[in-house]
Amino acid sequence: MRLPASGATTAAPVLEPLLFELEREGRAGRHVRGGENADALIPAGFRRGEPLRLPQVTESQVVRHYMHLSEVNYSVDTGMYPLGSCTMKYNPKVNDRVAALPGLADLHPRQDDASVQGALALLWELERMLVKITGMDAATLQPAAGAHAEFTAMLVFKAYHAWRGEGATRRRMIVPDSAHGTNPASAAMCGFEVTTVKSDARGNIDLDALTAALGPDVVGLMLTNPNTLGLFEERVRAVCDAVHAAGGLVYGDGANMNALLGLTRPGDLGLDCIHINVHKTFSTPHGGGGPGAGPLCVKERLRPFLPGPGVVREADGTFRRSSDDRPRSIGRVRSFFGSFGVLVRAYAYMRTLGEEGMVETSEDAILAANYLAARLKGRYALAYDRPCMHEFVLSAAAQKKKGAAALDIAKALIDEGFHPSSVYFPLIVPEAMMIEPTETEPKETLDAFADALLRIADRVESDPAPLHDAPLTAPLRRLDEVTAARHPVLRWKPPSRP
Amino acid sequence: MNRNPYSPHTEADRREMLAAIGVSSVDDLLGAIPADARRPALGLPAGMSEAEVQSHLASLAARDRPAGAGPFFLGGPVQRRYIPAAVPALAYRGEFLTAYTPYQPEISQGTLQSVFEYQSLMSELLAMDVVNSSMYEGASAVAEAALMAVRLTGRKRVVVATEVYYQYRETLRTYARGPELEIVEVATRDLAPSAAGAACLIVQHPDALGTLVDVRPVADAAHAAGALCVQVTEPHACALLEPPGKLGADIVVGEGQPLGIPMSFGGPYLGIIACRDALVRQLPGRIVGETRDANGTRGFVNTLQTREQHIRREKATSNICTNEAIAAIVASVYLALMGPRGLRAAAGLGVERAHRLAERLSALEGCRIGDEGPFFDRFLLATPLDERTLHDALELDGIEAGGVAGADGYPGRSGLVVQCTEMTTEAEMDALVRGVTRIVTGSGEKAAAG
Ligand SMILES: Cc1ncc(COP(=O)(O)O)c(C=O)c1O
Secondary structure (H helix, E strand, O other), X not given: OOOOOOOOXXXXXXXXOOHHHHOOOOOOOOOOOOOOOHHHHOOHHHEOOOOOOOOOOOHHHHHHHHHHHHHOEOOOOOOOOOEOOOOOOOOOHHHHHHHOOHHHHOOXXXXXXHHEHHXXXXXXXXXXXXXXXXXXXXXXXXXXXXXXXXXXHHHHHHHHXXXXXXXXXXXXXXXXXXXXXXXXXXXHHOOOEEEEEOEOOOOOEOHHHHHXXXXXXXXXXXXXXXXXXXXXXXXXXXXXXXXXXXXXXXXXXXXXXXXXXXXXXXHHOOOOEEEOOHXXXXXXXXXXXXXXXXXXXXXXXXXXXXXXXXXXXXXXXXXXXXXXXXOOOOOOOOOOOOOHXXXXXXXXXXXXXXXXXXXXXXXXXXXXXXXXXXXXXXXXEEXXXXXXXXXXXXXXXXXXXXXXXXXXXXXXXXXOOOOOOEEOOOOOOOOEEEEOOOOOOOHHHXXXXXXXXXXXXXXXHHOOHHHHHOOOOOOOOOEOHHHHHHXXXXXXXXXXXX | OOOOOOOXXXXXXXXXXXHHHOOOOHHHHOOOOOHHHOOOOOOOOOOOOHHHHHHHHHHHHOXXXXXXXXXXXXXXXXXXXXXXXXXXXXXXXXXXXXXXXXXXXXXXXXXXXXXXXXXXXXXXXXXXXEEOXXXXXXXXXXXXXXXXXXXXXXXXXXXXXXXXXHHHHHHHHHHHOOOOOEEEEEOHHHOHHHOOOOOEEEEEOOOOOOXXXXXXXXXXXXXXXXOEEEEXXXXXXXXXXXXXXXXXXXXXXXXXXXXXXXXXXXXXXXXXXXXXXXXXXXXXXXXXXXXXXXXXXXXXXXXXXXXXXXXXXXXXXXXXXXXXXXXXXXXXXXXXXXXXXXXXXXXXXXXXXXXXHHHHHHOOOOOEEOOOOOEOOEEEEEOOOOHHHHHHHHHHOOOEOOEEHHHHOOOOOOOEEEEOOOOOOHHHHHHHHHHHHHHHHOOOHHHHXX
């Protein structure tokens, strides 16, 4: 911890100075020395003309700076983080440690196969496990995150239809109105037109609307199951059948796979492929926004189109990178093999859990979500009142009428000591509050969170106005996002430079 | 006992929760799953203790040969560089590592300010106005830069130099399948004459083979034709070379891995993308901006979000959501620790060693530096031997000799791409010179042994 500064006054108050504001000319680290003769080896016209104006600070200053910043950051390691759709479960430390083993972390991606047999074996095993969990036949580990996998799948779909001679006609992708924003964005990046279909009164895809939207020009459907309402698609097979009957393919957005481990396999339900947000389901740390990893698992008919290379095991038990099984590959979607360090963590986690541990993971995630929903639904409207999977969505529309919107409730949760839920997503629920407790929060924490939300509901009834000022106990009060966007300041600039 | 070691629930907890829900088991909550597809056997192995997992992973790692194990000259976008001890100690603290996208800025200032500092440091290094908070890695950043240029110009023709990293060109071609762009690959010297009708010219400096490239005429030609100039670069090079912002580049992209991020067999890395102020509304990904809170205290928020998928959906500038924020934080800690002198030293040592090594190798019979013109910290070594033969022979000697230019897809080139950094030692250079001497000229140890 840090003690409050005594008497230090600055013109404009800051939480922590910027590195540039800490510097003094001449201070420097000594992490690397030498190289003074390089300039002479670079022709004058190529040399950097103006000095490199990075801050000059000592290592101890850097350490204190980032320690101070770490103290004003909420994280899973410091508290419950019930951000819906993000699966903020506990991230086991052993996974970080094994990912840092020199035999895994200090490998260049272009080393020959013979010198990376352990890494290739790990990837091969991981691929097999993912395929078994999803009920698919093949996988690519390349995509860097969920959205990247979506785009990869769109390209695979496009190549598949083109190979069947329907590339020119199939140009429209169907996306439910509850879908995450990355879905329509990925379809659009692939040049597809997006048709939105609405949800029905039970939170399923409206089958009539879907049928009406289908036609010979349809590429396929992007299906999130359980969907972003936390609800399992009740007619998932009928939905997939309808798309297939129209010659389309079904893409599975597997962001919510934490609900399904060992409880059902998307491949058994009619989906043609599914991505896995490894950073969610398999507990890799989210890094303040990333990295992730988004392996894409597919049925046999899509295998030939996958990005290459994959890993194959030879008869003698050695491993080799190869694209032999993907003759119509769309090509690579990034340099090298994917977020390997993330995949190592996921592999370690999966081996720790084993099959039974995975099943229990999903059971407990579903249990925790339904428990919280049961505790809260008397005071907040449950958007769809049926058993949820690993998350659920409340609507604060009634609270808004009384004077406190979902945003105010979220900020009040901060004063109660919790990271808020996701808010205003999915878009189809007014004043949405999307809560995903995950399986790793103990019951007493779930109860404390429910109690906090119930107290806030009381405050909305009695005196909602002060909620507009929340949070009061966080490092900062509410920030002016409008000015930030209108007059963007996107970097520090030296005072002398306008 | 729990089958998931991270589960906190006792059986009593579970019973109480089920009772509160009003069901007798979790199965009562699974009614929406088709009955015949419920609870399939997956065929996965049983769980392991932490100690077992640690030793299993250690045994896998033991089958690999890490970069430090022998002479090492692989490089390109991914480089073996020194990582100061304070980098992982700070950036991988749980408060940073186990947070997510800072949707709640009041309790996320650690992430937000650190990323703002990354944007500031990187802007300075590149001499560019705006840097986003990160892309996935270098290749997808190049592809996104091309898509950005396509949106800005309304043209669908992208011209890329064949001396841009082959992984980047391949990824660009993959991305181009979506919007059906025309990708034209020409030698760097033919970029300028190919500008007509192009959305952008993509040039790499220093290029994939290490050669220094005069970017200004490329940028001028692009601008004269109403196209944009996209420069691929490397962060260490910008410490010594005239930065892209001074060369006329409109969009700058590159791989940030050398800034303190482990090579980790391909990822996760840091995609750098920067642009001029005027283009910022078309920049993909998250951007952090400065503002004030209700008390007037300075703070930072994600800003200009109307470019992004969660608001604009199919009209967004990109689909990117999860990015590489922790890598941006790593890079900010790295740049803060190194400072201007440290960064120039690391870059300079690579340059010095590459030049010394090139001089020694080109003195050998039949060996020469394969590309004309000045180079930076890597170079093409051409020998009378077939590149693969030489590479594999060195490999047998335990030397990671570098990329093979011809097979990798650099037209008209053949030989090894040899990379040096501050980590390259005299002993490693001696080993390479000895190895090449023996294999190419047939003299040295082999002759002595024979
Ligand atoms: C339902 C859903 N789909 C897709 C995504 C995109 O995944 P990523 O952020 O890994 O790109 C997310 C997550 O943010 C999500 O919640």
